[in-house]
Every structure is written in C-alpha cells, then in structure tokens.
Amino acid sequence: MLERQKMPLQDPKIRAANFDEVALGFTEKQAVEEAKRCIQCKKPSCMKGCPVEVKIPGFLKDVAEGDFDSAIKEIKTDNALPAVCGRVCPQETQCEQVCVLSKKGASVSIGRLERFVSDYERRKSVQVPEKPDPTGKKIAVVGGGPAGLTAAADLAKTGHSVTIFEALHEAGGVLIYGIPEFRLPKEIVRAEVGYVKKLGVTVLLDHVIGKIETVDDLLSEFDAVFLGTGAGLPVFMNIDGENLNGVYSANEFLTRVNLMKSYKFPDYDTPIKKGKHVVVVGGGNVAMDSARCALRLGADEVTIVYRRGEDEMPARAEEIEHAKEEGIIFRLLTNPVRIVGDGKNWVTHVECINMHLCEPDESGRCRPAPTPGTEHKIEADVVVIAIGTSPNPLVPRTTKGLEITKHGTIVAKENGETTKKGVYAGGDAITGSATVISAMGAGKKAARAIDEYVRGR
C-alpha cells in the first residue's frame, strides 16, 4: 500500500510567533500521489461519513488523473465551501474514519485533497455554474455562517432569490470571528463567501435580525426564512471571579483577535490583553484556537485546563497535536474551582482541583469527578473560558410561535422545519455548539425542505 503523504507544515518554533497558516498544503505531485491511494471501492463508505454528501471517490479519481478542474467541479455540486471544509472538518471522525484504508493503516487524506483542489481553483479562477431560471421565490437567510451560506448557495442554485442577513460587519460567522487566521485564512473565507455571492445571493451586513427587522417582518417580504443564527452566547462556569478583568469568554477573545484583528493593535484599533501566563479552560477546537492565539500574542506560558483526559477531548486530533508541538501545556483531569484576583479586580491565578474519571455519562464520555484535597493554583493574568456556547437569544426572544427548548435551542425537525410556518432552522442554533460541517449539513437539508415548501406555495 502506498504511504500517506505528509502535510508540509510551518516549523512549530516559527509559527508560534506568527498568524500565518500552519499547514501549507500539498504540492500537485503530492496530491496526485495521495489520491492514487484511493482504491475506488465499489460501495464507498466515505461518502456516508460526509454530512454534505460530497462524491468523494469521484473527485479523488479526478485528482489521481491530474484533472483538478473536474475534481473541484465535482465537489462543488455538493459543497459550496470546500476550501473551508478541507481545513476545518474533523475528517478523522467523518469521511476518513469510514475510509476502508483506515482499517489497513491510514485512510486517504480526503480533507487535504479537498483543500488542495479548492486552493488550485482559487489560484486559477473560480468557475460559477450557469444560473438556473428564476423561480420568483424569495428566501431570507438569517446569519451568514456555515449553515446560512450553505442553505443560501443551494437555494440560489435552484433558482430562488436569496438574501443573507448578517449581524456582523463581515459574513462567515464562526469562520470569520472564531477560527483563527493560522488555521483558516480570512482571505479564503472571503473567497468562499464571494463564490456564494456569485451564485446570485445578496449579502446584507450589519443587519441584526430581531432588532432592525423581526422574523415576522421578513415573512411579509419573503416566501420562507432560514435561521442559521448559531450558538452565539458564551457559557461561563458560574464560579467566583469570572467577571475579573483579564477573564474572557472564548467568543470575545477570538472575536477580538480574528474579526477585529487585535493582534495587529495598535495598527488596528481593537485592543486585547496580551497575557504572560494564559490559562484556557476547555478541550474543544475553540480552546485549542484560543490557546494558540494567546501564544502568538506573545505569552510566555499557555496552559489548557481540561476536566477530562486527552481521549475525551472533542478537539480535532491535528489541532491537539499542533498545539503540543507549539509548546502549549496540557493540564488534563483538572478543573477550575474559582478565579482569584488582586484588590483592583485583575485576575492573578486560577484555583483548580484534580479530577478523576467515573462511569460514562449520557454523552458516552467518562464523567469527571473532583478529587478532594487536590486544590492547587495556576498563575494567570489572562483566562479564557472555552467550555461552549448556547444559542443566541435575539431571534427566539422576538419571534412569536417559534418553539425553543429549555437550553435555548430552536425546536426543529430533521429537515429544519420549525414550529413556525415558513421558518426553517439549522446549525448550532438547533444543536448547540457543534461543528462547521454539521451546520453545513443542516443548511443543506433545510434548503431541500425550503425548496419543496416554496414550490408548493
């Protein structure tokens, strides 16, 4: 069996001090070699692992033959954001996990090849499919993140007139405000949003739905509404000291760094506290991103504090590996009990307790429990809480007839249909914080349901 191609990377020592992309991408030769590893299964299981149903063996065959133009065309029939997915999808738990080769050693690097062909196309020139005949139906998409962009792209491709209402000053949602430049360059997000616009989608920025217009206002103007409002409400731990100066939600920390470019302060106006000793609480991608941003901002020491073990960490394997290479310290089976400050409201350290794992809980992961008598302190002048987010409340609070769960998520069927007629929803607003690709999958399903609904009207 051919050996898996290695992704060229920036050297850990160098990259720890810059915001440039860590993974440099396959060369053409590497891409062809890697794609040749695909054995073109008669009944490919990889596709079942892809929430947006990319025809993986088809595009891999094209790449193996050096026909990158056909490969990207094949991907884009199902996925409007391949340069994003190729970089941020947790392939090891999706397509690559079910790849037959993974049982025999190492799966085909499907994600990296997806990235390769989309980068190839972007460098060359992006092809836009011919516009279908307009259906005369108008659809409003609330939120320009992964779910909204996917739903909008699919709806535009079927001939509907689509408008995205984005609250922030740039479209992309978490791809813009959350995921750092070194993992997903913003230029790439802009290019992907540009592609969605070329499909005919109108993007209105600075439009906070629930405020400037309500969902009911939109329903009087549009045939259907898709809510992709995301999980934009940070969750705190409810421990002492969380309001101390220097304590950030991961959303704030990452928004300052990524959306507002505070790593370029004072050239850019938005400031951020550059800690010497930074503690990040959490074990997901957002925690890894926060820790690695803090390091790049110039911290002497960045520590990830996570209450379970490494096996339970929800972050992508590659992100954990990269964080370790860069020198991030992992304090596993450790949980903060309170955050301590000086007399002037500034954080000085985090008091933690050791944890041990008990029997698995409903999520299937082992439940952590504190070990009495193991309290200890970790010095910190910046603390980032990255333990998850819950759905943004603006739309639910202002929309009558839209049922919400006690966790604040919007109630929706498998196809995205909500309890309000003509209103569909998908992504983190339904599930709570999850992945980019699951939000895209939800956007895709909802687009199908919306298409059916508006055609029947």
Next chain:
Amino acid sequence: MPFKILNNYELVPTIYLMNIAAPRIAKKALPGQFVILRIDEKGERIPLTIADFDRRNGSITMIFQAVGKTTMHLASMKAGDELLDFIGPLGNPAHIEKVGTVILVGGGVGVAPVFPQTRAFKEAGNKVISIIGARSANLLLWEDRMRKVSDELFITTDDGTKGHHGFVTDIVKKILESGTIVNRVVAIGPPVMMRAVAGVTRPFNVKTIVSLNSIMVDGTGMCGACRVLVGNETKFACVDGPEFDAHLVDFTLLMNRLAIYQPEEKTSLDKYKCEREGCKC
C-alpha cells in the same frame, strides 16, 4: 454599505452631535436603544446611545464626547463623510409607561440619551421633572430641548457657574425629602453619578433605572465583554440591558471593567495624535 454623515458639529467643548443617514434603523429605533459603529476597516466597534431619531428623514442622532482615539476621529469627520458600519437599533428599549411623576437625571454627555426618554415619559402622560448637570455651565447640554419636554427643569454645575452649585444628586435628594411622590427615577451619566443617584433613591424605595455603558464588541450577546453584575447575577448589557434596576447594579465592578483597556486606549490615542499632528516624540 457605508453610512453617510449628514452633519457633525461641536455642541459644547469636546461634545459633538452627529446625524447619520440610516433609514432602516431610524424606522425601528426607540428611546433607550443604542447603535454600534465602526469608522473604517481598521476601526474598533464602539457603542453609542441613540440621542434622537427622525423616522421621516431616516436619520439617527448621536452625541459623543471626544475622549479617545475613535471618538476623536469621529469628531474630525465632516458632513458627507461615511462610516463603514452602523448597526442597530441594539439593546432593549426603555420601559416607558404612565406611572405618575418621573425624575429624569442626565449628567454630562448622559443628557443626550435622557432626552428621548424624557420626551417619551412626558408623552405617556407623566409629570416630568428633569435634572441636568455638568462640570461647568459651558459644558451643559441641550437645556432648551430638555426644557420643552419637562414640567420642571433643574440645572446643576459642579463649579456653580449655572444653576445649583453642586451635584444632580443634591436636587434628587431635595425633591424626595420634600415629600413629593416620585414614582420613578431614570439616571444616565457617568457611573459615579449613577451610583450616587441609586444611593440617594434607595432609602426612599423609588424604582430607579440606569443605562450601563459597558465595553462591547459585537453588541448582540455573542462575546460577553459587556457583562455586569445585577442582583448578583451576571447579565449582558447589550441584550439584557442596557437599562437595569440601579439598586441591584454592582457599580464598582462596572467601573473596574470600564478601566480594562486604559493603557491600550492611551497607546491608541497617542498614536493617533502623533499621526495627525506630526510626531513630537
């Protein structure tokens, strides 16, 4: 889509009035709400309370004090210039209802956001007593506008150059001690002033509302920068406020959190001045 500045001028030293063409926001704006703006690509997002709105002309009025880099830059802009981003109306509108007698207190630049509320409380059929204060007579804002919508208007200056020599709280206290039945107090101004008003009204058990100007980034509940402690519960000023029960607000925390970026604010301002005036350093 940039937003055009209709006019911008200095009302009193360091305090500016700016009108922005934003018809969709003007259509929905209500007293108590705020906007977030960003001047240009490298700019920060700053919240400013809506001082007035004109639905017919489609404009929003803001009043701001030029104290930091962004507000100084804003002050230097002319009619016809554009803001890159202008987002709103954000936050919950003020709760305007007929309650009887309402005291509205505006301190410094806080007179601006108090004005539309004063007008609304008056229109709702309340007896409206207004108290506006400034450090000195030449810094006093909108006396004429406030007078038009108030049954009674009191003026205070810290240095005694106009009206009562002292603080707005002196007048609030006097009214309450005189036995006048007051059903609500609304106070907007510097946190120290709002805390002092809360302290005066607490023993009289008069419901007191303040508008909190905490640091914000997105203004839509996403980041939590604006968190404040109200009745020992963490709230987000942007989506839960900006108005809260003054008797429950932890003003010390508010003031501490407002000071988070003081060194960076200075760096930013020094750099701006350097670039504008030629570097003397």
